[in-house]
Structure formats: C-alpha cells, structure tokens
Amino acid sequence: MLTLTREDVRLGCRAADWRAALAQAAEELVRAGRVSAEYGEGLLAREAQSSTYLGNGIAIPHGTPESRCYVRSTGVRVLQFPEGVKWHDGSQVNLLVTIAAQSDEHLDILRQLTRVLDREGVAETLARATNPEDVLATLTHLPVSAKLDAETLCLGVPARDHLELAMAAASRLRHAGCVESSFVAAIAGQQPLPLGQGLWLVFAATGVKTPALALATPEKRFQDAAGDVVGVFCLAAHGDAHRVLLERLDGMLARGDGNTLDGLPAEQILSRLAGESARAETARVRLLNPHGLHARPARELVLVARQQTAQVYVRLLEGSGEAVSASSLTRILGLGARRGQTLVFSAEGEGAAQAVAAMVEAVRGGLGEPVTPLDERREREREEVTARVVETAPVVPPVADEPxxxxxxxxxxxxxxxxxxxLPEFRYAERAEDAARERERLGRALVGAQQQLEALVQRTVGGEVSKILSIHAEMLQDPDLRDAAHESIGEGASAEAGWWRAIDTAARAQESLADRLLAERAADLRDVGRRVLGLLCGVEMPTxxxxxxxxxxxxxxxxxxxxxxxxxxxxxxxxxxxxxxxxxxxxxxxxxxxxxxxxxxxxxxxxxxxxxxxxxxxxxxxxxxxxxxxxxxxxxxxQEARQRAAHGRRHEEARTLDGHRVEVAANLGNTAHAADAVERGAEAIGLLRTEFVFMGHPQLPDLETQIAEYREAFDALGGRPLVARTLDVGGDKPLPYWPVGQEDNPFLGLRGIRLTLTRPEVLETQLRALLMAAGTRPLRIMFPMVKDIEEFRAGKAIFDRVQAEVKAADVQLGVMIEVPSCALLAPTLAKEADFFSIGTNDLTQYTLAIDRGHPQLSAQSDAIHPAVLRLIQLTVEAAHAEGRWVGVCGELGSDPQAVPVLVGLGVDELSVSSRRVPLVKARIRELSLAQAREMAALALRQPTSAAVREALEAF
Missing domain, CATH: 3.50.30.10 (Phosphohistidine domain)
Incomplete structure (x- = not known):
C-alpha cells in the first residue's frame, strides 16, 4: 500500500483555480521522477469523468487507466492550499493528495483517507498546518476501529444465570483476540448492570487490545434472582474508541428492540445493533463494480439516495460497522466496499420500500460503470494472483496387490x-424471484428428509445410530432454522441458498462455543442440511x-x-x-x-x-x-479362533510363559459399563474418566450425586480395584457451567489438575465422594496433567484433609504421566506418589509436538515412537526404585505390537478398552519375560516409530 512521508508534503501552495492546482500537483510528481509530463492530461481527464473531491477540504486527484503508461514509479504528493481552491464541483479544497499509481493503489489510499474525513475539525487542521508532520499525523493517524461482529456474538449458551453469560461473553472477546486474560478476570468479579428489556452489561478497560462489544444469549430467555435475562453484553473499553459501540447499543434500546433479540440469529442481531430497527424495510444486493465503491460509483449512489422520500441507510453485510447514511459520500466511501461484498439498505416510514428497491436497482445497474456477473471461482483466482500456480499431478490409485x-x-x-x-457436489442458483414457490420447495424437501430419517430410525431401532438419527429428525423440526431460511428466501435467496445459510449460521454458532460435544452437534447440523439440500437439488446422498x-x-x-x-x-x-x-x-x-x-x-x-x-x-x-x-x-x-480361545480364558490371570504377572484392567467412560468390563475379564478398572458425571449434568453435581455414580462402579467390581482420574476438563473440552477463557492452545492451557486447583472446593467434593463411595473397597485416585511435584502436593493437601475425615480403608494416590516433564521428574514424584498411570495419548502428542487431530501430522503421532518408549522406561525405573507400581491407560496398551514392549519395559498393569481385555491377556500369555525384554531393548534402539514397527514385525 502507498505510504506518506515528510518529503511528499508541500505547504503554503496557491492557485488561481482548480486547473492551476492540478498543474502544480502534476509538476510535483514530474519533479519527483514519478511521472512524465503527459500525466497532467490524465489528471484533467479524470476530473472530466467525475470529481475526485472527497470531503472536509480534501481532493484525491489521480490519472485515468489510460494515463498509467506515463507513470514511472508509484508515488504520492500532498499539496496544501491554506487559502483554499474552488473545485469544479463547487467544493472548497485545502489539500490535494495527488497519486501516480501503476495499478489500483490509489484505492487503498482512498480507503485510508475516508476514515479520517469524519473527524471533527480535520479540514481546519489541515488548512492551518505549519509543518509536514502535522499534515501526516492528521492523515495517517487512523482512529481505533471497534469490533462488533459475528465473532463477538456467543448465542445459545446453556447458562442458568446472568453471571455465566457475562463470563461467556468475556471469553468470546478473549477468543477473538480483543482482550487478554486480565480482562476476563476483571469481568469475573462484576455484577452485571441492568439495561432494561432483559439485557445486562459488564465492562472493563483492563487488558483491552481492541475495543469491542460481545453479546452472550442463553438457549432460552430465563429469569434468575436478578430478573429477566435475554442476554448480557460485555464491553471492552478503550479510551473513547468504544463510544460508538455504546451509542449503537443505546440506539437499539431506545427503539425498544432489546426484547426482540430473543432467539434471533447472529445476522439479525447485528442488524439491530447496526441501527436497523425491527420495523425497517431492508434489502440486499451484491456489489459488482470492478473496483468496489470508489468515488465515482459512490457519488452515483448518493445521488439516488438523495432522491428518495425516506432516509436510506446502508451497511456492509460482511462488516461490523453501523448502518451509515446513504446520502453521505464520505460515509459511503468509508465503508470500503469491495466487489463481491453485500450492501444492506434499510429505511423506515412512508416510501421506505420504494427507497430500498431504488437503491438495489441502482447498484445492480452498475452506478455508471459497466459491471459483469460475479464468477466466485474466478474472483478467488483473481485475489490469489500473487500465489504461485503449481500443477498437481492426478492422484494415482493404488496398484493391485501392492501393500x-x-x-x-x-x-x-x-x-x-x-x-x-x-460427499456430493451441490449446484444451485443463489437467487430466485418467486419467494412463495421457494418456500414451498423447501417445505417439500423438509417433509421428504423427515420421512427418510424416520425410515432409517425404524431400521436401526435401539442403537447409538438410532439415537443420532432421531436427533437429526428433531433438528429438521427446529422452527428457528425454518424461519431463518424463510427470511433469506424473502430477501431474494433461492430455497437452497436460504436453507444452507440458515444451517451454516446455526452450525457456526454451535462451533463458536468451543465445546467438543457441541462442535459435533454442528457437524450433525450440516449432515441434516446436506440431506435437505440433496432433495432440493435432486442429488442423492451417498448410501x-x-x-x-x-x-x-x-x-x-x-x-x-x-x-x-x-x-x-x-x-x-x-x-x-x-x-x-x-x-x-x-x-x-x-x-x-x-x-x-x-x-x-x-x-x-x-x-x-x-x-x-x-x-x-x-x-x-x-x-x-x-x-x-x-x-x-x-x-x-x-484370529477368530484366537478370540474364541481368549474369551474362554478371559477370567484367568495374565501371566507370561515364565510366570510373570501383568494385571489387565479396563478403561471406562461411564460407571454403567463396569459390569460389562468385569464380564469381559477385567481385573480392575484402570481408568475411570470421571468427567462423564460432570458432563451429564446441567450444573456441578453435588456430593450425593457423585457418590451414587461412583458407588455403581464399586458395586459391579466385586472388590476389584478402581482407578479414578479426577476431573479432566478445560479449554479443549470445557463444561458449559464452568466457562474457561478461550486459549490459543487449550492442550497447553488451563485443564486437568491446573483447572480444579483454581476451584479447590470442586476437587474436594469429588475426592470426598470417591472416598465415601469406596468405603472398605480398593480405590486408586490419580491427578491428570501434573507437570511436577508442586502440583501433586497441592492436590495431595486437599486429599489428605478429606481422607483424615473419611478414613477410607484401602486407598492410594497417584499421578498420570502425560506431560514429558512429569516423566523426566518421576524420581522425585515416586517418593511421594503411590503409583503412576501413563496416558500415552497425551504423552505422545506432547513429546512429538503433534496435535493428534492435526489433518496433516496426526498420522505421524504414533505412541510406539522410541522417544515415548524412553519416557515410559524412565517412569517405570523411577517407580520401581521406590516400590511403586506403574500402569498404562493410553491406547498403546491395546496395540498388539506394543504389548510385548510394555511388558518388557516393566509395566505392571495395562488398562485397555473392555473389548480388548481377553486378547491382551492372551497376548501376554504367549510371551516369556526374557523375550519381552529383548523386544523392548530392540524397540529402544530404533530411530523412528516406523523403524520400531518394522523391527518388531521382523522379530
């Protein structure tokens, strides 16, 4: 983008008229070596097309496209005329920002300048400036832009009081990069202020990077002790830059539109906050002008707006700004609207419908410029002209019989x-003329999709698949989805485009809650959407x-x-x-x-x-x-014979050929499955993921609720040990009633023991419930995500206090080895912890620095990597030196190739999925301890996980 420097400014210029001023500007560009003398004719030709006057005493002369051949290098010259020059359109000009541009750089300068035009007194400041620095400061000191858009909306939060909504809104601003953690902490200590109409406000200026306004709404409006709750706004204040946000909020309340926010999609909420009332006539249109709304088409748009009997406002659908007067050239230019973006016009009162229709028609007509239909594929290619074109060879299918x-x-x-x-490709028109027909088409498709799902549910009665398909059928009946689609259709969208817009908006709202379970619901929404889209487009879904x-x-x-x-x-x-x-x-x-x-x-x-x-x-x-x-x-x-044999011996101990015993336990995500695990031969529960208790309740489960859940597992185990992991939630899987600020990398953030130590009363209640449910039965408790002895001691202090009161008969306190630092510090931890359980899934991703869900790298995240095995070896050696036992509860324990290696490394317990218990026991019985140790040593000598697997296969 063009930039302005001190050398570009000329002060105290004088000219008899606008032609003489342009001649001086051209001479300055020639003197600077930017253009040849002929460029001056280009400046005059451009003014003959339309005035380059912007407003507030500023004009921005530049040549025509034909005169670009006279530009030697791109540059700018700023000429100040303190006494003013009368421009050919009657305006008074005090500053010429004259541009020699080899392409369209002048549009960037234009957009930058329009942002300063509305500042009070800017014309006088520029006219009276006595040094170049003052001019540059006025032109380039852009106001801080406040943020209010779909990214700062947090809709449909499963909250039960306005404090939870306040924290959700603050966390959304943190996620959007507008504030730091200190801002969220400041909001946490506030009581929201009532705004009326069911709306509330919290605000802070601490830790604000960008002024912004967030809104969190509940799934359904409710009443708590404070009163009616439709939503909570969270304001990040910054100097005076946030004032425009408060003005927009105040305007919405003054119109009485606060109560109408209940259940609205993000797009409509933003329209209310942009200044469009619920009673306004609105219309949308795509901008097709090659260079967007630059001066010439903007002026044409303003002229149309001034001819209307109703006041017309306009905003960018893709932007976050308020609706501005369509009669103001500087405001129109300040939108910075580009080709392909959508303008939203609104008006109220008599003549409103005709006014917005006239604006739409003017934009479609090109505003005095030739326009061409939007080819979105070609537009994307145009935007990426600087990217390198790489010819990709077609993917060759696998060769027959080649592994x-x-x-x-x-x-x-x-x-x-x-x-x-x-997935099929859906092709459809974005626009349609007959809204009634499109609504009818959508209605038929919804009925057809409902019938499809009901038939599928009947075929899959009683299973998990049936439950998911039933949820899909419920989604089809959601009136909010239908209403949102109908609204888009009423604005000119086709049934397909309106439906998919509603689906995509709802799915994005679900995903924005940063909850893994809700993110999966977003995927379900899109599955439902594609089913209906298939019926609308006549495309069969893959079966x-x-x-x-x-x-x-x-x-x-x-x-x-x-x-x-x-x-x-x-x-x-x-x-x-x-x-x-x-x-x-x-x-x-x-x-x-x-x-x-x-x-x-x-x-x-x-x-x-x-x-x-x-x-x-x-x-x-x-x-x-x-x-x-x-x-x-x-x-x-x-293999099937082996499975049958393993099943027949499932209740026998797992001992190697030379008598070495390894306990085989089961991982559980729900206490209801404990009896099944015992039936399959599990000698213990090696990992109970206790977060299922917390995720299954709309608020923190109390002591009695937790005792009842844990007791179910103890009763099913018949005296076998139970290893329970304390609550392991956080940024990557938050609880809806325990909001955590959005983190750039939640896997390295506030989760596991780190999170529960921030609310020790939650950890204390859980420990008490586990100890009381156990009674005289064997209980093993372990803390997740421990990095060193300090975190273990902090948790142990709470445990010791509770155990002194409950006095459970057979209990041990251990540590999950998931963080490499914990494995490396195992000698210090083993002196105080009773046991270790290695979570190989997380230990692998932290050791190899690979997110297990990464689309390109996750295939390399193999827990049998020698670096992970080395950490397991260090952990076992440290534990055995202090007489402690070690288990493996990660997925590596189920890997047939890894079982001998883990036994050879000295692991005492393998905890696997219930299905795998008989087979893991059978695999251990095939080994001798000496053979297992030899395989472990072989694995540790390899450089990569692939080499480990090859060596073990050859062995």
Missing part, C-alpha cells in the same frame, strides 16, 4: 469391497451398500464412526488422521479393524474394489491376488 503402509489405528484384519465415501464393506474416507469424526453399522462395516481406512485420533479410539472401542494416514491414493479407489485392511500391522492392499487373499483369510480364521 500400502498406513498407521495401525484399531487391531483386526478384514477383507471386503471398498465403499469410498465422497452405504447393504453387503459388508470397508469404509474409505478422507477422514471421519467421532460422530461419523458412531453411526457406522458394525454389522456391515468390516474395516475403516482414512487418508488422514492417526492412531490417537478420536475416530481411531472409537473404532477400537467398536471392534472395527482400522488404519489411518493411508494417503490420498486410497481416495482414488473405485467403490467395489476388494480391500484387505490390516489394523495390526498398518497395511492396506487393493485387489489382492488369490494367494494373498487365501493367506489373509487363513489369518482371519486363526
């Missing part, structure tokens, strides 16, 4: 035809085959895996993802053979091609030869 390497994600071997999941198949996809989320019909799905292959992704974890729980990170080539497969999926070795083979197929079928038969 492809992938990441083992879920044990098992399967043979079945491939079903390659590809899995009736016969058994291997699902091949780019990647799948947990909700996608949960929908799989395990009676038909024999295996799962993903192009992306890794062994510790949540979809892989769920695939293991469902007993589906799976590999991840197989690469894009698998997506080039044709559905129906036979696939072999080896979830133990991480192999995929397309179109296997008869010999390989027979060999694999024999292996599957042997």
């Amino acid at each position: 492809m390497t992938a990441v083992p994600a879920a044990p098992g071997v399967a043979i079945a035809p491939a079903y390659v999941l590809r 899995p085959p009736e016969q058994p198949y291997v699902l091949v996809a780019d990647d799948v989320g947990p909700s996608d895996v949960a929908r799989l019909d395990t009676a038909k799905v024999r295996g799962l292959v993903t192009a992306r993802g890794g062994a510790t992704s949540h979809s892989a974890i769920l695939a293991r729980a469902l007993g589906i053979a799976a590999v991840a990170g197989a690469g894009e080539r698998v997506l080039a497969l044709t559905s129906g091609v036979e696939l072999i999926v080896d979830g133990e070795l991480g192999r995929v083979v397309a179109a296997p030869s008869p010999v390989r197929r027979q060999r694999t079928e024999k292996r599957i038969e042997e």
Whole structure:
C-alpha cells in the first residue's frame, strides 16, 4: 500500500483555480521522477469523468487507466492550499493528495483517507498546518476501529444465570483476540448492570487490545434472582474508541428492540445493533463494480439516495460497522466496499420500500460503470494472483496387490469391497424471484428428509445410530432454522441458498462455543442440511451398500464412526488422521479393524474394489491376488479362533510363559459399563474418566450425586480395584457451567489438575465422594496433567484433609504421566506418589509436538515412537526404585505390537478398552519375560516409530 512521508508534503501552495492546482500537483510528481509530463492530461481527464473531491477540504486527484503508461514509479504528493481552491464541483479544497499509481493503489489510499474525513475539525487542521508532520499525523493517524461482529456474538449458551453469560461473553472477546486474560478476570468479579428489556452489561478497560462489544444469549430467555435475562453484553473499553459501540447499543434500546433479540440469529442481531430497527424495510444486493465503491460509483449512489422520500441507510453485510447514511459520500466511501461484498439498505416510514428497491436497482445497474456477473471461482483466482500456480499431478490409485503402509489405528484384519465415501457436489442458483414457490420447495424437501430419517430410525431401532438419527429428525423440526431460511428466501435467496445459510449460521454458532460435544452437534447440523439440500437439488446422498464393506474416507469424526453399522462395516481406512485420533479410539472401542494416514491414493479407489485392511500391522492392499487373499483369510480364521480361545480364558490371570504377572484392567467412560468390563475379564478398572458425571449434568453435581455414580462402579467390581482420574476438563473440552477463557492452545492451557486447583472446593467434593463411595473397597485416585511435584502436593493437601475425615480403608494416590516433564521428574514424584498411570495419548502428542487431530501430522503421532518408549522406561525405573507400581491407560496398551514392549519395559498393569481385555491377556500369555525384554531393548534402539514397527514385525 502507498505510504506518506515528510518529503511528499508541500505547504503554503496557491492557485488561481482548480486547473492551476492540478498543474502544480502534476509538476510535483514530474519533479519527483514519478511521472512524465503527459500525466497532467490524465489528471484533467479524470476530473472530466467525475470529481475526485472527497470531503472536509480534501481532493484525491489521480490519472485515468489510460494515463498509467506515463507513470514511472508509484508515488504520492500532498499539496496544501491554506487559502483554499474552488473545485469544479463547487467544493472548497485545502489539500490535494495527488497519486501516480501503476495499478489500483490509489484505492487503498482512498480507503485510508475516508476514515479520517469524519473527524471533527480535520479540514481546519489541515488548512492551518505549519509543518509536514502535522499534515501526516492528521492523515495517517487512523482512529481505533471497534469490533462488533459475528465473532463477538456467543448465542445459545446453556447458562442458568446472568453471571455465566457475562463470563461467556468475556471469553468470546478473549477468543477473538480483543482482550487478554486480565480482562476476563476483571469481568469475573462484576455484577452485571441492568439495561432494561432483559439485557445486562459488564465492562472493563483492563487488558483491552481492541475495543469491542460481545453479546452472550442463553438457549432460552430465563429469569434468575436478578430478573429477566435475554442476554448480557460485555464491553471492552478503550479510551473513547468504544463510544460508538455504546451509542449503537443505546440506539437499539431506545427503539425498544432489546426484547426482540430473543432467539434471533447472529445476522439479525447485528442488524439491530447496526441501527436497523425491527420495523425497517431492508434489502440486499451484491456489489459488482470492478473496483468496489470508489468515488465515482459512490457519488452515483448518493445521488439516488438523495432522491428518495425516506432516509436510506446502508451497511456492509460482511462488516461490523453501523448502518451509515446513504446520502453521505464520505460515509459511503468509508465503508470500503469491495466487489463481491453485500450492501444492506434499510429505511423506515412512508416510501421506505420504494427507497430500498431504488437503491438495489441502482447498484445492480452498475452506478455508471459497466459491471459483469460475479464468477466466485474466478474472483478467488483473481485475489490469489500473487500465489504461485503449481500443477498437481492426478492422484494415482493404488496398484493391485501392492501393500500400502498406513498407521495401525484399531487391531483386526478384514477383507471386503471398498465403499469410498465422497460427499456430493451441490449446484444451485443463489437467487430466485418467486419467494412463495421457494418456500414451498423447501417445505417439500423438509417433509421428504423427515420421512427418510424416520425410515432409517425404524431400521436401526435401539442403537447409538438410532439415537443420532432421531436427533437429526428433531433438528429438521427446529422452527428457528425454518424461519431463518424463510427470511433469506424473502430477501431474494433461492430455497437452497436460504436453507444452507440458515444451517451454516446455526452450525457456526454451535462451533463458536468451543465445546467438543457441541462442535459435533454442528457437524450433525450440516449432515441434516446436506440431506435437505440433496432433495432440493435432486442429488442423492451417498448410501452405504447393504453387503459388508470397508469404509474409505478422507477422514471421519467421532460422530461419523458412531453411526457406522458394525454389522456391515468390516474395516475403516482414512487418508488422514492417526492412531490417537478420536475416530481411531472409537473404532477400537467398536471392534472395527482400522488404519489411518493411508494417503490420498486410497481416495482414488473405485467403490467395489476388494480391500484387505490390516489394523495390526498398518497395511492396506487393493485387489489382492488369490494367494494373498487365501493367506489373509487363513489369518482371519486363526484370529477368530484366537478370540474364541481368549474369551474362554478371559477370567484367568495374565501371566507370561515364565510366570510373570501383568494385571489387565479396563478403561471406562461411564460407571454403567463396569459390569460389562468385569464380564469381559477385567481385573480392575484402570481408568475411570470421571468427567462423564460432570458432563451429564446441567450444573456441578453435588456430593450425593457423585457418590451414587461412583458407588455403581464399586458395586459391579466385586472388590476389584478402581482407578479414578479426577476431573479432566478445560479449554479443549470445557463444561458449559464452568466457562474457561478461550486459549490459543487449550492442550497447553488451563485443564486437568491446573483447572480444579483454581476451584479447590470442586476437587474436594469429588475426592470426598470417591472416598465415601469406596468405603472398605480398593480405590486408586490419580491427578491428570501434573507437570511436577508442586502440583501433586497441592492436590495431595486437599486429599489428605478429606481422607483424615473419611478414613477410607484401602486407598492410594497417584499421578498420570502425560506431560514429558512429569516423566523426566518421576524420581522425585515416586517418593511421594503411590503409583503412576501413563496416558500415552497425551504423552505422545506432547513429546512429538503433534496435535493428534492435526489433518496433516496426526498420522505421524504414533505412541510406539522410541522417544515415548524412553519416557515410559524412565517412569517405570523411577517407580520401581521406590516400590511403586506403574500402569498404562493410553491406547498403546491395546496395540498388539506394543504389548510385548510394555511388558518388557516393566509395566505392571495395562488398562485397555473392555473389548480388548481377553486378547491382551492372551497376548501376554504367549510371551516369556526374557523375550519381552529383548523386544523392548530392540524397540529402544530404533530411530523412528516406523523403524520400531518394522523391527518388531521382523522379530
């Protein structure tokens, strides 16, 4: 972008008329070597087209596109005329900002200048300036822009009082980068102020980076002790820059529109705050002018606005600013509207409908410029002209009978035809003329989708799939979705565009709550949306085959895996993802053979091609030869026989061939599954994820509620030990009633023991409930996300105080080894902790610095990496030196290749999914301790996880 310097400014100029002023400006550009003499004619030609006067005494002369050939280098010259020059349109000009531009840089200068034009006294300041610095300061000192847009709205929060909404709004500002953590802390100590109409306000100036206004609304308006609650505004104050936000809020309240915010989508809330009342006539139109709303088309728009009997306002749909007067040129230019953006016109009173219609028609007509329809694909290409064009070769499908390497994600071997999941492409017109017809089309599609879902629910009675599809059916009946779609249709959108806009808006609102469970609900919304869109567009949604198949996809989320019909799905292959992704974890729980990170080539497969999926070795083979197929079928038969044998001995201890015992326990996410774990042969519960108790309640569960939940597990275990992890939530999986400020990297933030120590009364209640539920039965409690002895001691102090009162008979207190620092400091921790349990999922991502959900890197996040194994070795050695036991509760304990290595490293307990208990026991019985130690030493000598797996396979 062009910038202004001291050398660009000339003070005290005089001219008899505007032509003489332009001549001086041209001479300055020639003298600076920016242009040749002919450029002066270009300046005159541009004024003949339309005036370049902006307002407040400023004109911005520049040449025509044809005169760009006379520009030698881009530059600016600013000429001050203290006595003023009468411009050809009758305006008084005190400052010429004359531009020589080789392309369209003058548009950036224009947008920058329009932001200072409305400042009071700017014309006088520029006319009286006595040094270049004062001119530059006035022109370039831009006002701080206050933020109020969809990113600062937090809608549909599952809150029950206005204090929770205040914290949600403050956290949203933190997430948007407007404030720091100190701002959120300042808000936490406030009582919201009543604004009336069910609205409340909290504000602070501490830790503000950008002035902003957030709004948090509840799922449904409610009344608490303070009164009626429609929403809570949170203001980040900064000097005087936030005043415009308060004015907009005050204007909305003065119109009585506060009560109308209840249940409105983000777009309509922003329109109310922008100055559009609920009674206003509004209309939208896409701007098609090649260079957006620059001076010439803006002037044409202003002339149309001034001809209307009603006052017309305009705002940018994509912006966050208020609606400005369409009769003000400087205000129009200040919008900075670009080609492809949407202008929203509004007016009230007599003639309002005709006024907004006239504005829309003027914009569609081009405002005096030739316009062309918007080709969005071409526009994106135009915006990326600086990007390098890279020719990508077409993806080549896998070669027949050639094994492809992938990441083992879920044990098992399967043979079945491939079903390659590809989402269909929907093509539809954005606009439609007949709103009534479009609403009717949407209504038919909604009915059709409802019938489809009801039929699917009947076919899947009683399972998890049935529950999810029932939720989808409920979403179709949501009146808010239908009303939002109807509103868009009323504004000229097609049924398809209106419906998808409603779906996308609702899904984005769900995702913005930063809650993993709610994020999955957003995915469900889009699934529902695509089903209806398919009916509208006449596009059939992909339907899995009736016969058994291997699902091949780019990647799948947990909700996608949960929908799989395990009676038909024999295996799962993903192009992306890794062994510790949540979809892989769920695939293991469902007993589906799976590999991840197989690469894009698998997506080039044709559905129906036979696939072999080896979830133990991480192999995929397309179109296997008869010999390989027979060999694999024999292996599957042997595996099934092994499973039957393992199941028959599931209640026996797991001992190596030379008598070394390893306890095999089960991981549980719900106490209701404890009895099933015992039936499958679990010798203990090695990991109870207690957050299920907290996530299953709308508020913090009290002591009695928790005791009842934990007691269910103890009763089912029949005296077997229970290892409970204290509450492990935080930035990556927050509780709706315990809002946590948005963090740039929640995995490295306030979670686990760090979070519960901020509210010790919550931790104390949980510890008390566990101890009281246990009574005389064996209980092992462990703290998650401990980084060093200090955090353990802080938790232990609370534990000791509660245990002194309850006096549980058989209890131990331990640490989860998930953070590398904890493994490295295991010698100090082992002196005070009773046991260690290694969470290999988190330990792997922290050790390898790879987010297990990362689309490109997660395939490399393999817990059998030698660096992770080395940390496990250090942990076991430190624990055994102090007489402590060590368990592994991460997914590595289920990996058939890893089991011998973990036994060889000296791990005392393996806690795995209930399904895997019999097979893990059987694997241990096949080993000798000496053999396991040899395999562990072999693994530790390897440089990479791939090398570890190759070496173990060869062994």
